[in-house]
Amino acid sequence: MHPNEEKSQFGLLKRRRFLPFFLTQFFGAFNDNIFKNSLVFLVTFNITQFGSQTASISEDILINIAVGLFILPFFLFSALAGQIADKYEKSQIIRRVKILEICIMLTAAVAFYFNNLWLLLFILFLMGTQSAFFGPVKYAIIPQHLYEDELVGGNAFVEMGTFLAILFGTIAGGLLASLEMASTWISISIIVFAIIGYICSREIPEAPASAPSLKISWNPVTEAWRIIKQAKQSHSVFLSIMAISWFWFLGAAYLTQLPNFTEEILRGAEGVVTSLLAAFSIGIGLGSMSCERLSGHKIEIGIVPIGSIGLTIFGVDLFFATQPSSSAELLSFTEFFRSGSNYRVLIDMTLIGFFGGLFIVPLYALIQHRTPEEYRAQVIAANNIINSMFMVVSALCGILFIGVAGLTITQFFLVLALLNAVIAVYVYSTVPEFAMRFLIYLLTHTMYRVRSENINKIPDDGPGVIVCNHVSYVDALLLAGTCHRPVRFVMYKPIYDLPVLNFIFRVAKAIPITSRNQNPDTFNAAFERISEALKQGELVCIFPEGKLTKDGEINEFKRGIEKIIERDPVPVIPMALRGLWGSFFSHKGGHALTKRPKRFWSKVSVITGDLIQPEAVSADKLQEVVLNLRGEAL
Known part of the structure; x- marks a missing residue:
């Protein structure tokens, strides 16, 4: 900050x-x-x-x-x-x-x-x-x-x-x-x-x-x-543009059909149309303003899937909540809301807007952050063009489904909600980073309450090696959810190969490693990949203990960190995890993942220390620094 x-x-x-x-x-x-x-x-x-x-x-x-x-x-x-x-x-x-x-x-x-x-x-x-x-x-x-x-x-x-x-x-x-x-x-x-x-x-x-030197065509x-x-050069940026355009497709469809939906199905007068439009717009505002708090002041695309799930759930619920009115006269605002079922329609419109806000705000921020400044405005212009295309297609779909296929407006809304689910699955499978960040977000906001200290000590750019104590199978996920930069994790291959978590680790480009005795090829390949990542200016995180703690105490730091820094002299960022010992993913009381979880929403702290320059790095010193950062609390 x-x-x-x-x-x-x-x-x-x-x-x-x-x-x-x-x-x-x-x-x-x-x-x-x-x-x-x-x-x-x-x-x-x-x-x-x-x-x-x-x-x-x-x-x-x-x-x-x-x-x-x-x-x-x-x-x-x-x-x-x-x-x-x-x-x-x-x-x-x-x-x-x-x-x-x-x-x-x-x-x-x-x-x-x-x-x-x-x-x-x-x-x-x-x-x-x-x-x-x-x-x-x-x-x-x-x-x-x-x-x-x-x-x-x-x-x-x-x-x-x-x-x-x-x-x-x-x-x-x-x-x-x-x-x-x-x-x-x-x-x-x-x-x-x-x-x-x-x-x-x-x-x-x-x-x-x-x-300034750009030649205008x-x-x-x-x-x-x-x-x-140009926008397609970054796959995540282009998929974000397509996702934003899909939201405008949905928004245009809802807003275009809203007057007829209110008059023909709900039999509401102009005041009812305004109230539903207000609910949708206020929902967008509330969802948008919630993004910063939910994301913890960083670009957190893990909340984008939450937005898409909400759009589908409440889009489907709008279909079931709609009770066609038989009133011959259009109902005023007061008359319309005398029926309790109509409040559910109002709530659905608000929540469709709310989850729409959660959906698009991180995507706009991601486009701005990941697009090089020299052509950022042109990529945003591409976004505007594609948005407009989707809005035109939205109008054509309204004509096709309602005017030609004969669907009612409520059935059309149901089709939109189900299409949203299909497109969400496609986007998140094509760019698995969204799914990875979603899983990390769920983990760090359900089983754990993660608090970070001095996270701003991690440099905004340039290579570096993070070293941290190793308490549980989810240490890497918690660190990834806290850091404001992508991190390449070096982890013990049996942990890397764990079902479900392996998907996340592969997407995050984690580097599996074993001891030299277990598999010399994997051992040597890991060091080559670490060196390559550092030369490209990336952050690499290693757990120098080489294994999970079995008693809550920090094990001896191996000399591999010295080998890494000797080959690529970069700063080292010491970090410590506190509060994970005793969790479902730790070895306390038996092997991890074999015990019934005894607590949820546990407090976990991620503490960052001062940078250590490469000439001052030694395994013993790093162990001492990490131990001091962790303190007495396990």
């Missing part, structure tokens, strides 16, 4: 490096939705004000045209926007985008004054264009202004702000469109909020160009394909 700043994510709202940016993006999304939804409301309920302009076009076609015009710019301009965001200073780009928004809103006021529907639709296209240019710089600037341990909290605020802006903008757009002199009030509002957004943007600190098709291929 960076010095002299509070750990709570809410502390970000006191920082100039985050608050102006957060307000800028919030008011931008809010304004987009005021304009978009007020226009949809006018087309739906007051289309006569546009006179002969709509004589031969139905309301449904106009609404679909509006949606298409807003999404189209993401296909056309995202690649260009990503290049610009990497090439130029980002705070200046944001201010220019906000000036463009003011100009667009002034033009919209003119279109409202003259009731020119086609100009309003073109302005919707321009709003989509402005959003397409803002998207890459929005996510690329976050890692430049926030520390690594703030990325999850920062992204949580952004996602919460986005969905609350959608909610408030939708409500405000409907209210403004229902007023007398609606066009005047809409015009005033969108201009005022565009100006407020620009004022906020002026306080955003500088974010230097990531790739103007071909939208070839550039879109190039940046998508």
Whole structure:
């Protein structure tokens, strides 16, 4: 954790490096939705004000045209926007985008004054264009202004702000469109909020160009394909993009069908639609804001599977919770919630949103963290393109399943929930790191309560060897769950080969080892792999005792650590585990894994000591240091 700043994510709202940016993006999304939804409301309920302009076009076609015009710019301009965001200073780009928004809103006021529907639709296209240019710089600037341990909290605020802006903008757009002199009030509002957004943007600190020498290509098709291929260079990043896009597929499907679901199935009036939209949006906000606490201030992709499991469970429950109403009249908000079963629908919508927030926030943080800075904005632009494609496919699936196949909306929701389960299994089997981190997360938050001390003493980069006492079969998992960097563990081959745990160890690229007498080839190969990992700047962890303790005391440290450091002189980080002796995975009272677990949620401490430079390393000294770190508690 960076010095002299509070750990709570809410502390970000006191920082100039985050608050102006957060307000800028919030008011931008809010304004987009005021304009978009007020226009949809006018087309739906007051289309006569546009006179002969709509004589031969139905309301449904106009609404679909509006949606298409807003999404189209993401296909056309995202690649260009990503290049610009990497090439130029980002705070200046944001201010220019906000000036463009003011100009667009002034033009919209003119279109409202003259009731020119086609100009309003073109302005919707321009709003989509402005959003397409803002998207890459929005996510690329976050890692430049926030520390690594703030990325999850920062992204949580952004996602919460986005969905609350959608909610408030939708409500405000409907209210403004229902007023007398609606066009005047809409015009005033969108201009005022565009100006407020620009004022906020002026306080955003500088974010230097990531790739100032980049040559910009103007071909939208070839550039879109190039940046998508660039995103695919990292398998975990690309799968994260696909997972985020799948969430937008789900979100678009739920939000698109929500009005018809409420009116046709639940027989609820407009107030009920708003309450369900509010439940979904608030759920997203709560789930997003929970990520930082659940992840312990680090990018913890182990909570992503929890999100996907929740999306499926409560998506399926929504199907069973929905009780079609036979009411001839649409039910008001009060009348609708007189039925207890309808509260379950509201709860399901909230929890679908909540687990959606858990699902996407770590993925955004992972993309930002694992993508090189010089083309980070372009990868985020690729994410925006794929997101848009999935949203279009979502609309087509709605037409196919409901309009062609004849499914009810509730059946369509059930299909979405089951598809989510299938896709989750595919993603986690393709990128097993997600499953590995999920298992580690479950272990460290069910059987154990893990507390770390001085974990920031582990260097952020560069090679190093961690040495630690060896108490249980899950020592490596607990250390992996605590460290903020990937660690290559060297472990006794019989432990490496344990069922279930072997899957995790293989995914983590653990290095199996035996004694020279048992298997000289495995012994020599282990040292070669250790040296190779250190030369590549990785962290390697060894347990110098070479075996689990059988009495709780630290066994003699073997001389293998001296051999490693002699070959590759790198710093050594001493660590100690405390509180594991007596657990199910330790040898206390008999062989590990053979006793009935006597306790759950045990307190375990992981203590990190000061770095020891290679010239000061000896097995005896390291044993003494680790023993002092562990103290008297076993």
